[in-house]
Amino acid sequence: MLSTPGENRLSAQLVSLAKSVALITVALFSLQSNPKAQAVGGGIELTAEQLAEAPEFSVPVDCDFDTTCFVQHYFDHGPGSRTQDHFCSGLTYNNHRGIDIRTTTLEQMEQGVNVIAAAEGEVIIVRDGVTDRALNQREVNEFLTNSGLVLKSNQVVIRHSRNWYSLYGHLKKGTVAVKKGQRVRRGQPLGEIGLSGSTSFPHLHFGVMFNNRVIDPFTAREDDAGCQQPARQSLWTEAAEAILTKRKVGILNAGFSDRVEGIDDLKTKPLLSRSQTLTSTQQITFWSGHWGTQKGDHITLEIHQPDGQIARVSSVAEESRVNGYHFLTLPLPPSGQQASGRYVGVFSILRGKKVVASITRGAVVP
Known part of the structure; x- marks a missing residue:
């Protein structure tokens, strides 16, 4: 003893x-x-x-x-x-x-x-x-x-x-x-x-x-x-x-939503599957939670649309962050125009010339 x-x-x-x-x-x-x-x-x-x-x-x-x-x-x-x-x-x-x-x-x-x-x-x-x-x-x-x-x-x-x-x-x-x-x-x-x-x-x-x-x-x-x-x-x-000490940067979760959700809602989501089905015809939002970004990292979100177009937003981290969330919202075409099909979201963190973290998620709009 x-x-x-x-x-x-x-x-x-x-x-x-x-x-x-x-x-x-x-x-x-x-x-x-x-x-x-x-x-x-x-x-x-x-x-x-x-x-x-x-x-x-x-x-x-x-x-x-x-x-x-x-x-x-x-x-x-x-x-x-x-x-x-x-x-x-x-x-x-x-x-x-x-x-x-x-x-x-x-x-x-x-x-x-x-x-x-x-x-x-x-x-x-x-x-x-x-x-x-x-x-x-x-x-x-x-x-x-x-x-x-x-x-x-x-x-x-x-x-x-x-x-x-x-x-x-x-x-x-x-x-x-x-x-x-x-x-x-x-x-x-x-x-x-x-x-x-x-x-x-x-x-x-x-x-x-x-x-x-x-x-x-x-x-x-x-x-x-x-x-x-x-x-x-x-x-x-x-x-x-x-x-x-193996990992110092990574992805928490990522997915699509038919509305812009709050951080508290995103934190409680289960690990989302590679493909979702959305019901909204107004807009879709691709989001990703991440951790371990460093000052100078290049952070990019993309939505690949059914017609081949790509919506993209990029930013450079102004400071190191323990964790954070990024969003990209895409308005869908008016009713009667092409909006249905498969959308693919890609999130990536580039450090120098190396992609240190990335994730891809899909969504289908009926």
């Missing part, structure tokens, strides 16, 4: 960090601090002895990272209000202290994606019973302007050694499969990816703590001194790091 001085005084507090559209709950622990850790760049510099005690983490979800899951947010190392993950890219948000692993769609979450223990240890905190519900845009804006708002999530916290802990947040209601005080092995199911707490998309928030300090598992650093700081060491297994 693992123990630590002052164990009887151990407590946990959930704090909602409303720093972007993707809201997160991070667990900050009120534990006995270790005075040997040295302050550096707004954080601590762990000693070699402390790092030697650190666990080596496996991927904390049982999920296909080619089709179903990806990392939407990494740990933020940007100084002040700047946002920088350890790659010096934009896949994070201000003061984000953890790793967000999401499913591409809500439908995939509802089908069930297991969250698993990233290393062996003892369960010290468990919460279940919080309803799964994505915050809508109005609620997101409210949280962004009111830092005092807190929504607790279903979660599990594991103690791996005297000073090291891991957090698994936003679990699906009713799926938490472990109890406080239980010993768990690496890879043991803890629950499922969910939507509980302060979040607008289905995901696992995975956090690593050394005592009461939240540490980036990719760098073993806490500091906000910028992304150029060298990593002390990775806390992942070699296989886990390769999986979690």
Whole structure:
């Protein structure tokens, strides 16, 4: 049984960090601090002895990272209000202290994606019973302007050694499969990816703590001194790091609609099939959701019409974005003129001379 001085005084507090559209709950622990850790760049510099005690983490979800899951947010190392993950890219948000692993769609979450223990240890905190519900845009804006708002999530916290802990947040209601005080092995199911707490998309928030300090598992650093700081060491297994850094841009979903839909509606759509049938004869809209665009990327939407014409809109990303949606609406000809047939939508992201993400969807107008 693992123990630590002052164990009887151990407590946990959930704090909602409303720093972007993707809201997160991070667990900050009120534990006995270790005075040997040295302050550096707004954080601590762990000693070699402390790092030697650190666990080596496996991927904390049982999920296909080619089709179903990806990392939407990494740990933020940007100084002040700047946002920088350890790659010096934009896949994070201000003061984000953890790793967000999401499913591409809500439908995939509802089908069930297991969250698993990233290393062996003892369960010290468990919460279940919080309803799964994505915050809508109005609620997101409210949280962004009111830092005092807190929504607790279903979660599990594991103690791996005297000073090291891991957090698994936003679990699906009713799926938490472990109890406080239980010993768990690496890879043991803890629950499922969910939507509980302060979040607008289905995901696992995975956090690593050394005592009461939240540490980036990719760098073993806490500091906000910028992304150029060298990593002390990775806390992942070699296989886990390769999986979690494999994709940094991609498509969330895409499809046609006979009306312009709101972002909240598009987020809840299942992964659409390659071909749809539309009923409207007024207009059709081709849309696509994407993640990981970088400043300078060329973003293009096309609608290939039955008569061979192509409607196209292109833009250049003025800044890096964690995610976003693009739309192209095409008015259909008046009744009696050619409007029926098959329409094909193509969305692509060009980075330099390489297409880094693309998707094609079709629709039939009777």
